[in-house]
Amino acid sequence: MHALWHQVRSHRPLDLAWQEAAAWMFGEAGYLGPWPHTTQLIADYAVWERVQQLALLRHAEFCVISPAAHSAVMAAAMILDPADVLTLDRDTDIPLRTGLVVLPEPVVLLSRDTELGDLSVLGWTFNTMYGPAGEEFPAVGVSGMSRPVGPTRTPL
Numbered sequence: 001m002h003a004l005w006h007q008v009r010s011h012r013p014l015d016l017a018w019q020e021a022a023a024w025m026f027g028e029a030g031y032l033g034p035w036p037h038t039t040q041l042i043a044d045y046a047v048w049e050r051v052q053q054l055a056l057l058r059h060a061e062f063c064v065i066s067p068a069a070h071s072a073v074m075a076a077a078m079i080l081d082p083a084d085v086l087t088l089d090r091d092t093d094i095p096l097r098t099g100l101v102v103l104p105e106p107v108v109l110l111s112r113d114t115e116l117g118d119l120s121v122l123g124w125t126f127n128t129m130y131g132p133a134g135e136e137f138p139a140v141g142v143s144g145m146s147r148p149v150g151p152t153r154t155p156l
Contacts (some may be wrong), residue, residue, distance in 0.1 A: 019132040027130035030141055038084065056123050056143060060100040067104045073106065090126060090140050098125040121145035 012020065030052070031045055065073060068148035088094070106118030122144055129139040 016132075023130065023132040027132070028139075030129060030139065032125040032130050032155060033132075033134060052125075056098065056100070056125055060098045060123055060125070061096050063096075063099055063101045065101060065103060070104050075129070090138060092125075094124070094140065099123065109144070109146065119144050119146045 010017075018037045019033075019035065022033070022037075022041075026035050026045055027033065029049070031048055032086070035041055100121055100123040102121050103119065106120050109119050124140050124142045127139050127141045131133075131137070131139040
């Protein structure tokens with residue numbers, strides 16, 4: 001709801017502020033609008049998200065990283081910044097439209113706002129993002145699957 005607060009503080013009318021914030025939350029996830037400002041939207045989105053995750057698990061190609069390769073991948077990932085990710089082209093740089101990478105050992109995710117378990121599986125699927133006016137953008141949805149309990153926990 002931080003997105004909505006930011007839009008309201010920018011002096012946008014509440015209905016426009018909601019559509020912008022909903023596009024950031026739901027549209028970027030691939031959930032097609034309209035996004036009415038109701039509790040039913042949240043319930044519908046939760047069901048849709050669960051269906052998406054189940055489809056990912058059913059249809060993805062599984063990739064397993066060896067322990068030796070895991071260390072190299074983690075070292076390479078540590079030097080990436082957001083600008084590097086923006087240079088990726090989904091059609092030429094990602095070999096599978098839908099995939100899951102199973103890690104040989106969990107990776108600790110650091111977050112200021114949430115308590116997350118250890119990342120054990122990383123999944124992706126090609127999808128479409130939607131803007132507040134219904135515009136469509138090609139995208140890659142990424143899902144991290146973590147254990148809710150584990151030896152390592154991130155601080156709150």
